[in-house]
Amino acid sequence: MRSLSSRGVAGGGKGAETGLKRGPWSVGEDELLREYIEREGEGGWRTLPKKAGLLRCGKSCRLRWMNYLRPSVKRGRISEDEEDLILRLHRLLGNRWSLIAGRIPGRTDNEIKNYWNTHLSRKLISQGIDPKTHQPFDPNPSINQNQSLINNPNPPIIHHNGDEDCCNDEESLSSFLNSLINDEML
DNA sequence: AAGGCCTACAACCGCATCCGT
DNA sequence: GACGGATGCGGTTGTAGGCCT
Numbered sequence: 001m002r003s004l005s006s007r008g009v010a011g012g013g014k015g016a017e018t019g020l021k022r023g024p025w026s027v028g029e030d031e032l033l034r035e036y037i038e039r040e041g042e043g044g045w046r047t048l049p050k051k052a053g054l055l056r057c058g059k060s061c062r063l064r065w066m067n068y069l070r071p072s073v074k075r076g077r078i079s080e081d082e083e084d085l086i087l088r089l090h091r092l093l094g095n096r097w098s099l100i101a102g103r104i105p106g107r108t109d110n111e112i113k114n115y116w117n118t119h120l121s122r123k124l125i126s127q128g129i130d131p132k133t134h135q136p137f138d139p140n141p142s143i144n145q146n147q148s149l150i151n152n153p154n155p156p157i158i159h160h161n162g163d164e165d166c167c168n169d170e171e172s173l174s175s176f177l178n179s180l181i182n183d184e185m186l
Numbered sequence: 187a188a189g190g191c192c193t194a195c196a197a198c199c200g201c202a203t204c205c206g207t
Numbered sequence: 208g209a210c211g212g213a214t215g216c217g218g219t220t221g222t223a224g225g226c227c228t
Contacts, residue, residue: 024196024222046213062214063197098216113217114195192226197219204214 021055025064029054033061034069067110074106078115086112087120091134 021029036052042065044051045058054061067073078086082104089100097109097116104112121131130137 022198044213057198058213059199059215060197066215067196095217109216110196117218118194188228190226190228193224195222197221199219200217202214202216204212206212207210 019055020049020057020060022060025068029056030064030069033065037065037069063110067108072106073108078107078111082107083115083120086116087124087134090116090120094132 025033032052032054036048040048040051045062048054048058048061049056052061056064085104086100089103093099095113097113101107101109101112116131124131124134128137129135
């Protein structure tokens, strides 16, 4: 974002109906949230705003912390290495942004999702590659679909909570993804 | 210089999933 | 097992600022 407060929609929608503030966060709100979490720790998002003295919903507080205020969040441009990693992980995992983010230190799911939508998907399209399948565009969609299956006949199915058919525990999934990162799968 | 268009990204929303009772 | 609240995820929106004509 060009500035910290680009989304000038404060006041509208459900937030206004419930007396909660919406839209961009002020410096003061950031400080309140940061101080509270440093003191009390993460979690309890539902009750956090009230305890911290914020007129925000818990979801909004969590998002702000996760994507912006957390000390581990890396700011700045995504490097070529990171971009390459995102491409490889996306080819395998699809739009599992949180899983992809989990393999890229300092980057958030929201950041990666945004980067994908604004940079990488367009880049792939310009190269004649379908960003959904990572296969070259084909005038005949059914053939394209089949080709996708031929290239990866048994794609890992990862459920919402991160479980996977071929990796039924967290450790297996982790080593699986590590092998991907290390190019062993490709 | 002005106005329209485009890009980037923070933030919101709805739904899925988790977890305690 | 059913239920309800809390949390997490992914899709989408809205706007500031840059670019183009």
